Amino acid sequence: MKNCLLYIFLLFPIFSFSQNNITISGYVDEAESGEKLIGATIYDLKSGKGTISNDYGFFSLTLPKDSVKIRVSYIGYVTKLFEDYPISDVVQSFSLSDQMLQEVEILSSKEELVHQKSEMSTVDLSMDKVRALPALLGENDIMKTIQLLPGVQTGSEGTSGLYVRGGGPDQNLILLDGVPVYNASHLFGFFSVFNSDAINSTKLVKGGFPARYGGRLSSVIDIKMKEGNMKKFHGQGSIGLIASKISLEGPIIKDKTSFILSARRTYIDILARPFIAANQRRQASKNGGDSNGSNTGGYFFYDFNGKINHKINDKHRLYLSNYIGRDKASLKAVDNYSQDSTSGVDSTESQLNWGNIISSLRWNYMPSNKIFINTTLRYSKYDFLIAFGNSSSETTLNSNNTTTVNNQNFSYAYLSNIEDWSAKVDVDWMPNPDHLVKFGIGDIYHTFTPGVNQFQFSETGTSALDTTFGAVKHYAH
Structure with a gap:
């Protein structure tokens, strides 16, 4: 009897938490193509709670059972607001439209402190940065762009081998849609095997690798392919x-x-x-x-x-x-x-x-x-x-x-x-x-x-x- 009372006492906060809260979940994608947006911000202006979409565009946000005013934002896209008074869990997806920003002058910027980030030594690389850099013989190369990041060095001139924090090229885990790529170079190392037109996002992890990647000595390069336009042919x-x-x-x-x-x-x-x-x-x-x-x-x-x-x-x-x-x-x-x-x-x-x-x-x-x-x-x-x-x-x-x-x-x-x-x-x-x-x-x-x-x-x-x-x-x- 004493054990039953103890279990009820321990589980009561969980039950009361679930009864006084609702969960809003869904996907965030691009309005024009339906391509999932990774790392979009979903923030409730009333409670001050927020989250981001995962690697597949999915998000889940648990909030107090009250009126909600959710702001969904992503860099380069029009911010959306969602207001409701839900009495139960809601499945709500958001489609964001891109926008052309006016020319501005950046005087200063604030970076999130490293010790406050949940993922240490992680760099998210957008394809816009890859296309903006000079191309070797007309070919934009994601691996060449990664070589320019801090903590990453190259071997001989023109090659695509990566030396991350002292490790060798064979100590990197390179993933394409979650599948290991054992040889990531063409033309004896001058080009990588990744076609920039088919890539959606790239993540470089230089240390403190999450357990889901397995054990690697040097780095993890996680590359996601585009999913295809859901709206129109292109x-x-x-x-x-x-x-x-x-x-x-x-x-x-x-x-x-x-x-x-x-x-x-x-x-x-x-x-x-x-x-x-x-x-x-x-x-x-x-x-x-x-x-x-x-x-x-x-x-x-x-x-x-x-x-x-x-x-x-x-x-x-x-x-x-x-x-x-x-x-x-x-x-x-x-x-x-x-x-x-x-x-x-x-x-x-x-x-x-x-x-x-x-x-x-x-x-x-x-x-x-x-x-x-x-x-x-x-x-x-x-x-x-x-x-x-x-x-x-x-x-x-x-x-x-x-x-x-x-x-x-x-x-x-x-x-x-x-x-x-x-x-x-x-x-x-x-x-x-x-x-x-x-x-x-x-x-x-x-x-x-x-x-x-x-x-x-x-x-x-x-x-x-x-x-x-x-x-x-x-x-x-």
């Missing part, structure tokens, strides 16, 4: 010195389902063809105008981003996102020769390529006005290949007018990759404006292929050799 493209890109987005079902597709490709290989041909003609002129062979080769990379966003109802939303990117470098040389009664063709070919494949299926569920659940199924793969080979065919005319043909082939390939399957559940619980509780569970299944070496050799009249070693896979959680 497209944009650009042509640069070495690359072109295009981005298309729009509604499949207005205010219900949207998509975004973005692609980028370089044409270094196409630009190099005239120079290779000119060099071949120059070599032929040195040989009296006789060209006995041909040389081809080049390098290019491409990216493709795609995402589908579907709103089932106010409590359920589905997102499917995908990224495919690859670098390819190749060289092929063919030589035709003839001497006395012997003629032949000798061909040498080499290639180097690497790339990422990333996919995620995300489900947002709001079981109550105070709880937000994000469930994600993720897939990530990175592979690297280097290969070269030589093939020759030689024909000899014998004295009795018969021919002898000798074929010889040799090839070598080295392949390594890492493949991940993972699942994760994140829960945001907002019991009141003064407390936010985050918890979750996740697991990653790794498949490692450290290095596969393959040799192949064959010659007319001899036994073929085909050897592969190092193909043992390793598994881990």
Whole structure:
């Protein structure tokens, strides 16, 4: 009996708190496109309580059961006011319209003290800042912008490796829509794999990493893709010195389902063809105008981003996102020769390529006005290949007018990759404006292929050799 009275005494404040309060929850998005606004401010002018929207645009604010006057604001957008006298919990979403600000002169600004921030060593980077900075060869690069932030240093000039507070580039966790990206560079480090036209927001965490990111020594870079315009079809493209890109987005079902597709490709290989041909003609002129062979080769990379966003109802939303990117470098040389009664063709070919494949299926569920659940199924793969080979065919005319043909082939390939399957559940619980509780569970299944070496050799009249070693896979959680 005494224990029952003690429990009632302890739980009474919670029951009385819930009975004397109401919860207003919903999403904050952009009026023109329906894109979620991350970090929007929701503030009650009467009680002085407030909150911000999370990484998915969701907010929950518990207030006294009285008339409310809520102000919803976001930098660069028209502020909205919501007045009501709710007697029970309310689901209310807000759509903000952007506005063109008048020119002003900033004399001073006040920064929130570091020791008062809930997230230490965290920098939120907007895409407007990325587009405002000078671009390398016409390409805006999010990783180049991060290199300019305090506490971040670069390696050699032009590369995209990040050294955050003394850590190495391999000690950074880079996430695209919550999926790890193991190689984030193109063109041997001069460009990153992230197409700025498909990115919505970027967060850099330089220390004190939240538990939901797992353990990392140096930093966490959390990049979110756009979700697609829910209102109208929109497209944009650009042509640069070495690359072109295009981005298309729009509604499949207005205010219900949207998509975004973005692609980028370089044409270094196409630009190099005239120079290779000119060099071949120059070599032929040195040989009296006789060209006995041909040389081809080049390098290019491409990216493709795609995402589908579907709103089932106010409590359920589905997102499917995908990224495919690859670098390819190749060289092929063919030589035709003839001497006395012997003629032949000798061909040498080499290639180097690497790339990422990333996919995620995300489900947002709001079981109550105070709880937000994000469930994600993720897939990530990175592979690297280097290969070269030589093939020759030689024909000899014998004295009795018969021919002898000798074929010889040799090839070598080295392949390594890492493949991940993972699942994760994140829960945001907002019991009141003064407390936010985050918890979750996740697991990653790794498949490692450290290095596969393959040799192949064959010659007319001899036994073929085909050897592969190092193909043992390793598994881990």
